[in-house]
Amino acid sequence: MSENTSTAATATEPLHEIYWRExxxxxxxxxxxxxxxxxxxxxxxxxxxxxxxxxxxxxxxxxxxxxxxxxxxxxxxxxxxxxxxxxxxxxxxxxxxxxxxxxxxxxxxxxxxxxxxxxxxxxxxxxxxxxxxxRGYYQVATDQAQIALLRKDLAIAERIGAASGLALLGRDQMRERIGSPAIRAAVKVGGxxxxxxxxxxxxxxxxxxxxxxxxxxxxxxxxxxxxxxxxxxxxxxxxxxxxxxxxxxxxxxxxxxxxxxVIPVWSYAAVTEPLSDERLAQLHWPDREGFVEAGNFIVFARLTAQHRLLVGGGPVRYAMGRDMSERRHIDNPAATRVLREVLARYFPCWHDVPFTHSYGGCVAITxxxxxxxxxxxxxxxxxxxxxxxxxxxxxxxxxxxxxxxxxxxxxxxxxxxxxxxxxRFPPEPFTFVAAKAMSSLLALQDRYPKVGKR
Missing domain, CATH: 3.50.50.60 (FAD/NAD(P)-binding domain)
Structure with missing residues (x-):
């Protein structure tokens, strides 16, 4: 499918298909x-x-x-x-x-x-x-609790001898790398x-x-x-x-x-239309590194080679009975709304850029x-x-x-x-109940970092 056809087809509603396959x-x-x-x-x-x-x-x-x-x-x-x-x-x-x-x-x-x-x-x-x-990528923090997580990871990296070249970058330093107002600190990681x-x-x-x-x-x-x-x-x-x-x-x-x-859980992503030169000039992002937000339920963003913005992550979903049906689960309007909020939070200058693709896929969790x-x-x-x-x-x-x-x-x-x-995971329906409970706990920890141990 061509770029023009894809954009025209998704002017009001994104395609619920894997972007990369195009x-x-x-x-x-x-x-x-x-x-x-x-x-x-x-x-x-x-x-x-x-x-x-x-x-x-x-x-x-x-x-x-x-x-x-x-x-x-x-x-x-x-x-x-x-x-x-x-x-x-x-x-x-x-x-x-x-x-x-x-x-x-x-x-x-x-x-x-x-x-x-x-x-x-x-x-x-x-x-x-x-x-x-x-080019590597950044692990980023948007609040004090996430900054504390980055400091903890740096200390652990030092323990295993993997801290060479790693440093906690502050808000002003990150503005020179990714001009997002949401990023308060970050660590650049090899990748x-x-x-x-x-x-x-x-x-x-x-x-x-x-x-x-x-x-x-x-x-x-x-x-x-x-x-x-x-x-x-x-x-x-x-x-x-x-x-x-x-x-x-x-x-x-x-x-x-x-x-x-192992259980399959559904994780979601969304991809925008190609960003024009004028759009790209609205944000300082010279080296185009991707970034991942610190937390239990990570969110992330990156640019593709076609100058599209891909955002993904947020809460994951386990479907009863290890259901992996794309027909039933590839489209998740609630996940798309979350990803639209992620885009607006990190890139307010691009808040109105439409998604051409919004889709889910299964991640294997042990x-x-x-x-x-x-x-x-x-x-x-x-x-x-x-x-x-x-x-x-x-x-x-x-x-x-x-x-x-x-x-x-x-x-x-x-x-x-x-x-x-x-x-091993317990048999159903206990796996479903446990997955729901764990998901709720992890989401609560992301919102209130002092709840339980991470």
């Missing part, structure tokens, strides 16, 4: 129609499966690897997230240090930070035009922004070029263990694999072994707010639960899964989120 059209590949036998089968066509296949092929080019994907490669969260490439593992750094200690948190952040650099190199090497911009859809599609093309078979429009309807391997049933054929990787993230609960290990990557026995592997911060961590997880599949011990296989004993 930036590169996709024609899904043909479904699998013949039985096959292979070394490794990966279920899910997102970042986790694709990076794992990529690193396996680099290590062992002779492996016969097949990926099955119900839609097209990157159709899920990999291709429709908000494009922040961050070193964050799970929810936040303080939780990680408290639960796993300084040394393990430091190693994990070091390796995920390395992944950010390698992602930039990957795009250059394979000429993937994904608008990968390594990047990217068009996630074009990144995952480029990655899929690279993986295909390595000889990996990606079967799109091919859902896994059943998995059965046999001997030392697995049989994966699809609507028209079966795959027999010696090793199996389940990498479906928010859909992971559909496999019995992981039924209560009970402990950390990813889960590992193995069940010798031949079943998994990776999921990135809690909304998956672009860099999935790259790291691909190396973890490579080493686990090949039977190697490495710094990756010893990471804090690998082969952990997982806490």
């Amino acid at each position: 930036t590169e059209p996709v024609t899904p590949g043909p479904p699998l129609i013949e039985d096959i036998d292979c070394d490794v089968c990966l279920v899910g066509g997102g970042y986790t499966a694709l990076w794992t296949a990529h690193f396996l092929k680099l290590a062992e080019p002779g492996l016969d690897i097949h990926i099955v994907e119900a839609d097209y490669a990157g159709a899920g969260a990999s291709g429709h997230n908000d494009g922040f490439v961050t070193p964050t593992i799970g929810h936040n750094l303080s939780t990680l240090v408290r639960r796993f200690g300084v040394d393990r948190a430091k190693l994990a952040y070091t390796l995920v930070g390395r992944s950010i650099l390698e992602l930039a190199h990957f795009c250059r090497k394979y000429e993937i035009d994904a608008d990968f911009e390594t 990047a922004t990217v068009n996630p859809h074009r990144l995952v599609r480029g990655l899929a093309a690279v993986v295909r070029g390595q000889g990996v078979h990606i079967h799109e429009q091919t859902s896994a309807t059943g998995v059965e263990a046999h001997g030392g391997g697995y049989t994966i049933s699809t609507p028209r054929a079966r795959i027999t694999a010696r090793k199996l990787v389940l990498a479906t993230n928010a859909y992971q609960h559909r496999f019995q072994e992981f039924r209560r290990a 009970r402990e707010f950390v990813p889960h990557v590992g193995a069940v026995g010798d031949n079943l592997f998994y990776g999921y639960g990135y809690c909304g911060n998956g672009i860099a961590v999935t790259h790291t997880s691909g190396k973890v899964l490579r080493d686990l599949i090949l039977g190697r011990e490495s710094s990756y296989t010893g990471l804090l989120f690998v082969n952990r004993t997982e806490q």
